[in-house]
Amino acid sequence: MITDVRTELLSLAEPEYQKFASALIPNITNLLGVRLPALRKVAKRIAAEDWRGYLEAAKNDYFEEAMLQAMVLGYVKTDLEEWLRQIARFVPKIDNWSVCDSFCIGLKRAKQHQDEVWAFLQPYLISDQEYEIRFGAVMLLNYYMDEHYIHRALAALDRIKHEAYYVKMAVAWAVSIAYVKQPDITMRYLQNNTLDDFTYNKALQKITESLRVDAETKALIRSMKRKTAKVQHTARSSKG
Structure with missing residues (x-):
C-alpha cells in the first residue's frame, strides 16, 4: 500500500507548483509539488480503508507523505483514546509550519x-x-x-x-x-x-x-x- 501511495503522489506532483510551494516553506527541501486538494482526496480514501496499516508503515521521505498522514488523522473514525494515541505518534514527525497548521485545522x-x-x-x-x-x-x-x-x-x-x-x-x-x-x-x-x-x-x-x-x-x-x-x-x- 505504501509503495502504491508514493507512486500516486509522484504522479500527482506538478513541477511548477513545487517551485511555488517551496518558496513558502524555506526550510523544506523534499517537496514534490502535490496540491492540497489532491492530497485531501487521497487522505479521505485512505481513511475509509486500512488507515491503521497505512499510518503504521508510512514514511516521511517527502513533505507530502507527512502532510498526507496529518490529513488522514483528521478523517479517521475511531475512539478518542486511539485517536489521541495516533496523534501523539505523529506529532514528532512535524518539522515545518505547513504540516503543523494543516494538521491542527483537520483535528x-x-x-x-x-x-x-x-x-x-x-x-x-x-x-x-x-x-x-x-x-x-x-x-x-x-x-x-x-x-x-x-x-x-x-x-x-x-x-x-x-x-x-x-x-x-x-x-x-x-x-x-x-x-x-x-x-x-x-x-x-x-x-x-x-x-x-x-x-x-x-x-x-x-x-x-x-x-x-x-x-x-x-x-x-x-x-x-x-x-x-x-x-x-x-x-x-x-x-x-
Missing part, C-alpha cells in the same frame, strides 16, 4: 472533546521542541478561544518561553485570534503579560491585520507597541 473532533484534548495538549505546551510547542499553540487558537477556555489558553500561551521563530509566531497568532474572539479579556491580558517584545509586537500587528477589528481599535492597538523590541534577523516565510 476538528477536538471541539467535541475539549476537556480531554486540553489535558492531552499540556505536555506539548511546556515542551522544549519547536514544533511540539507550535502544535500546542495552534491547537489552542483553533479550539480554545471560547469563553470557557480563554483565560486558561492565554495563561498557557504566556508561559511559553522559547526562542524559535515559529514558536514565537504561533504564540503571536494565537494571541491575535484570542483578541478577535474575546477582545475585552485579551485586552486586559495585553496590558499585563510576560511575552517577549518580538512576540508581543507581532501579536499586535496580527490584530491590526484582522478584518474583524475596526479602524479606531487598530489605532489603539498600534499605540500599544513596545519600542524596545529586538530585530528578528533570520529571514523566514511570511506565514506565521
Whole structure:
C-alpha cells in the first residue's frame, strides 16, 4: 500500500507548483509539488480503508507523505483514546509550519472533546521542541478561544518561553485570534503579560491585520507597541 501511495503522489506532483510551494516553506527541501486538494482526496480514501496499516508503515521521505498522514488523522473514525494515541505518534514527525497548521485545522473532533484534548495538549505546551510547542499553540487558537477556555489558553500561551521563530509566531497568532474572539479579556491580558517584545509586537500587528477589528481599535492597538523590541534577523516565510 505504501509503495502504491508514493507512486500516486509522484504522479500527482506538478513541477511548477513545487517551485511555488517551496518558496513558502524555506526550510523544506523534499517537496514534490502535490496540491492540497489532491492530497485531501487521497487522505479521505485512505481513511475509509486500512488507515491503521497505512499510518503504521508510512514514511516521511517527502513533505507530502507527512502532510498526507496529518490529513488522514483528521478523517479517521475511531475512539478518542486511539485517536489521541495516533496523534501523539505523529506529532514528532512535524518539522515545518505547513504540516503543523494543516494538521491542527483537520483535528476538528477536538471541539467535541475539549476537556480531554486540553489535558492531552499540556505536555506539548511546556515542551522544549519547536514544533511540539507550535502544535500546542495552534491547537489552542483553533479550539480554545471560547469563553470557557480563554483565560486558561492565554495563561498557557504566556508561559511559553522559547526562542524559535515559529514558536514565537504561533504564540503571536494565537494571541491575535484570542483578541478577535474575546477582545475585552485579551485586552486586559495585553496590558499585563510576560511575552517577549518580538512576540508581543507581532501579536499586535496580527490584530491590526484582522478584518474583524475596526479602524479606531487598530489605532489603539498600534499605540500599544513596545519600542524596545529586538530585530528578528533570520529571514523566514511570511506565514506565521
